Amino acid sequence: MLFSSISFIYYFLPLLLIIYFIIPKKHKNKVLLLFSLLFYFLGEPKYIIILILSCLINYIIGNLIYKNKYKKVYLIIGILYNVIQLLIFKYTNFFIENINNIFNSNISYLYIIMPIGISFFTFQALGYIIDIYRIKHKPAKNIIDFMTYICLFPQLIAGPIVRYYDIEKDLISRETSYEKFSEGIKRFTIGLSKKVLIANVIGELLKNLIDVNLLSSWLKPILYTLQLYFDFSGYSDMAIGLGLMLGFRFLENFNYPLISATITEFWRRWHISLSSWFKDYIYIPLGGNRVGKLKNLRNIFIVWCLTGFWHGASRNFIIWGLYFAILLSIEKLFLKKYLDKTKIIKYLYTSVLIIISFLIFNTTKASNIIIEIKNMFLLNNIPLYSKETLYHIKSNFILIFISIISATPICKNIINKLNKTKWKKTINILEPITYVILLILCTAFLIDESFNPFLYFRF
C-alpha cells in the first residue's frame, strides 16, 4: 500500500484514526500494530511471515543479549540472521549473475521476490540489537511494543530508519494534541504534494524526453535528481507527518540536500537516517577518522561500497557508492580547504557532481553511464538541442522553476520572516486554505491517473 494512493488517504487512514483515537491509551499500540500489519499485508501478503519472524527472532535475541552473559555470541547470531536474511532476499540473483559472468557458468536464477521494506526493517532490527549490546537502551518491555517499533507503518517500507532509543518514550507513552496532529497533517500534505504534484509529474516528463542532444543530456539527470529528491523526501515527510498524527516524533531524514556546498555536506543532508546508521554501526566501529589516513580512507571505501550496495542489487549502485567514496576521500584529503575559499565554484562543483551521481544511480547498464556522461560534455557527436526538448522545457518551465525553488529553503525562510511581521494574520488565514488546495490537487492528480479511455474505435 502506498501513502500516495486513494485507498490509503481516504479509507485506511480515516479508519485507523477513528479507532486509534477512540480506544483507551493502553491499547493504542495494539491497534497500531494491527493496522501496520494490515498495511504490510495488503502490499505484500505472502511475505508478512518474514516480517513477523524477523520481529520475533530479534525480540528474543535482544532479550538474550541483555540478560545473558554470552552477549557477544547472541549479538553475532543476531547480526548473522539479519544479514543472511537480507542477502538471500535481496542479493541472491545478483550473486548468481556475477558468478555466471566470472566463471562462465550457467547457474539458474532463483524465483525470489524481495519483500517490501526488508532493507529498512532489517537495519532497524540490527540497530536495536547492537544498541542493546552497547547498553544504549534496554530491550522493549513486551513483544507488542517491539513489533510496533519495527512494523510501525509510517516508516516500515521506506524509512526513515528510526532508532529504538529515539522513540522509546513515545512507544511507552505518547501525547497527542491538536498542535501535533495539525503539524502532522501539514507535513503529510507537503510530502504528498512533493510526491504527487512534483516527483510523479517529473517522472512523466522524463518518459517523454526521447531526443538525445546536449540540452536533454543535462536536463534529464537534473530532472531525475529533482524527481528522486521530491519522491524520497516526500515519502519521509509523509512518514514524519503520519508519525506526528499518531503522537510519534521521528528525526528528520532530509535537510535541503540540493543546496549543499560540498559532497560531505550533501551526505549530512541526504537520507540522514541511513548515513548516520552506517556511521554509527560500520564507520565508527572500524575506527572512523581516529585512525591513520590510510585506514580512514579504507573505512570510507568500505562504508560507501556498502551504502551503494544497500540501495540495490545492481552494479550501478556499487559504482555510485564508490563514486562518493572517491569524492569524499578527495574532499577529506585536500579539496575541502580549497573549496571553502570559493563561493560560487563550490556550489557549481557540488551540483554538477550530484547530478552526475544520480545519472549513475539511474543508469542500470554500466556502459551507458559513460555514453551519458560523454553526451553531457559534448564528447559524442550530438546536436545541441531539438524541437522536442525545447517543447518540453517550455511546457514544463513553471513546474521546473517551482521544483528548483522548493528544493531550497527560500519559501520556508520567507514565511518564517513574514510570520514575524504584520503579515502573520494573513498567513494564519492562508495556511489552512493552502493545505486544502494541495490535498484537492493531489487527489485530482491521483484520480486522473486512473483515466483509461477505451481506444477500440479511436481511429
Add this chain to the structure above:
Amino acid sequence: MKDKIITYIFVGYILIFSILGIIIPDKEISINERRKLSIFPQFKISNEYITKLDTYLVEHFPLRENYRTIKAFYNYKVLNKLDNNNIYLKDNKIYKSNYPTNYNSIDYFKEHIYKINSLLNTSNNTYIAIIPDKNYYIKDKNFLQIDYDYIYNEINNIGLNNIDLRTVLNENDYYETDTHWKQENLSKIVKVLNENMSFGYKDTYYKENIYNNFYGVYYGESAIKRKPENITYLTNEMIDNVEVKYLENKNLNKIYNIENLNSFDPYEVYLDGASSYIELYNNYSTSDKELIIFRDSFASSITPLLIKYYKKITLIDNRYINSNNFMNLIEFNNQDVLFLYSTLIVNNSLSLKN
C-alpha cells in the same frame, strides 16, 4: 485555534469523501472513457489485490470527473503547460498528440500493404489515399508533430496510385472534439478521388440530418467542460435504399445506425462503427463497377458518398479480420481497390492483421 481548524478541515474532508465513496452507488460505465468501470474485487491473497482495490476505489471516487477537470485546469492555467495528458486546446478545438514518429510502425504498414496487394488480381485498379490526421493542420509552432513528409514519401514509394489529400483538407473539416473528419465536408474528397479513380463524379443533393449533442472521444480525455457540437449524417433516396450486409451485426441492413447517436460514440452512426467486413449494394446503380476499400474508421463516413458511383462497395478493416478470413468472403476480379487509412493508423499500425 489554527491547529484545530486545520485538523477539522483535513479530517472532515477525507471523512466526507470516504463516506460518500461508500454510500454513493457504483456507476457501471464511464461515458468519457467509453468503457465499463471495475467492480469491487473479491479478496484474494495476492500482491495484485491492493492494486485492483485501489483501481476500484479511484474509478468510483465521488466527483471523479470534476477532480479530473481540476487537474486539467491546474496544468493549463497554473502551470501554463502546453498539454495535459497529450491533449492540446487550440482555438476551441481539442487535439491529441500522436508524437513521436513510429518508424517501425510505418515499415510494418508498408509491409502490410505489400502483403494485401500481393493477394489482388492484376485486373484490379489499385489506389492508396492516406488521410492526414487533424494534428497535421494545427496552427501552433510549439506543437510536436510526427514526420508527415517522411510518412507520405514512404507511402509514395509503395508504388501504388497515390492520392495525396493533404492540400484538400483543413482543420475545419474535422470535429472539434473528435479525431474524425466531418461527413458534410467530404464532397471535395470524393472529387479528388474521382480525379484519380474516374468513377464519374456528379454534384449530388443530400439532406443534412443533424444531431446536436455530439461529444467526441477527445472531449472526455480533455476533462475540460464545453458545449457539444453537431454531427451530421447525409441521406437521400439512393442512400436510404442501399442494402448493407454486416458480418457481425446481422440485424442491421442500413448505412446509418441511428441508435448509435445515443451510444458511447455517436460517430458509430456511420456504418455501425467498428466492423470487420461490410458489403453495400446499390440497387439504383447503372454502373457495374465495384469498389473494395481496405480501411479504418475514417472510411465509414465517406463510403455513403461513394456508393452512388458503384454497384457494390466492400469494406475490409484488417484490424478485425485477417487475409485468410476475408479471402473466403471475396473474390478479387476487376474491382477498384482503395487503401484508405489515416496517418494515425500508419503511425500505429501493429493492430493490422496480415
